[in-house]
Amino acid sequence: MSTPIDLGRPVSGDVIDLILEDHRRFEGLLRDLRDSTSDRDAVRRALAALHVAHAEAEEKHVYPQLRRKDAISEHEAEHGEEEHAEGHEAMLAVLELKGTDTQAFDDAVEELAKVLNHHLTEEELTILNPAREEVREKVRADLGEAFATERNAQLDADCGNIDNVRRIVEAAEREGLLDDEGEDSEG
Structure with missing residues (x-):
C-alpha cells in the first residue's frame, strides 16, 4: 500500500492565496507523475482528488461570487468550467490506464499536463488578477x-475516485462542456 500524499487542509485564508497554493501542488504532482x-x-x-475538489470548490463558490462582484464575466466563468471539464477528461484517461510504466501512460500524462498547465x-x-484588483x-x-x-x-468524500471522475466527465459531456467543435474559433 502506498503512502498517502498530503494535499493540505486549509481552513481559511485569502481565496487567491489558497487557489495559488493548489496550483503549485498541481505542478508538483505533475512533476511526480512524470517521474x-x-x-x-x-x-x-x-x-485526481485535488483536481476534482479544487474545481468543485471554484465552481460552487469562487466563480459565482466573482461574477456577482463583476470581477469576471460570465464567459470567463464558463470558460473556466470548460477547462475544468477538459482536465477531468484528461485525468480520467490517466486513471483508466492499468499500468503506470507504459508509453500509453506517459502519453496520457503529457496530455493531462498540457491541459492543466x-x-x-x-x-x-484572467480570473485571479481581476479578483485581486476588484474584490x-x-x-x-x-x-x-x-x-x-x-x-x-x-x-473527505473521496471525490477523486475513478467512478466519480467518470460521472463528472459524463455530466460535462451531457452539458456540452466538452464539445470539441468550435473550440479554436472562440473569440
Missing part, C-alpha cells in the same frame, strides 16, 4: 473559507 521512480499510482490518485496559466491571468480583502477571506470548506468536504 518513473515515484509511486505514480499514488500520485495519480492524489492528483494551460488552465493554471489562464486562470491566474475587497474581506470578501476574499470569506470566499477563502467557503472554498477551503468545500474543497476539504470533497476530499
Whole structure:
C-alpha cells in the first residue's frame, strides 16, 4: 500500500492565496507523475482528488461570487468550467490506464499536463488578477473559507475516485462542456 500524499487542509485564508497554493501542488504532482521512480499510482490518485475538489470548490463558490462582484464575466466563468471539464477528461484517461510504466501512460500524462498547465496559466491571468484588483480583502477571506470548506468536504468524500471522475466527465459531456467543435474559433 502506498503512502498517502498530503494535499493540505486549509481552513481559511485569502481565496487567491489558497487557489495559488493548489496550483503549485498541481505542478508538483505533475512533476511526480512524470517521474518513473515515484509511486505514480499514488500520485495519480492524489492528483485526481485535488483536481476534482479544487474545481468543485471554484465552481460552487469562487466563480459565482466573482461574477456577482463583476470581477469576471460570465464567459470567463464558463470558460473556466470548460477547462475544468477538459482536465477531468484528461485525468480520467490517466486513471483508466492499468499500468503506470507504459508509453500509453506517459502519453496520457503529457496530455493531462498540457491541459492543466494551460488552465493554471489562464486562470491566474484572467480570473485571479481581476479578483485581486476588484474584490475587497474581506470578501476574499470569506470566499477563502467557503472554498477551503468545500474543497476539504470533497476530499473527505473521496471525490477523486475513478467512478466519480467518470460521472463528472459524463455530466460535462451531457452539458456540452466538452464539445470539441468550435473550440479554436472562440473569440
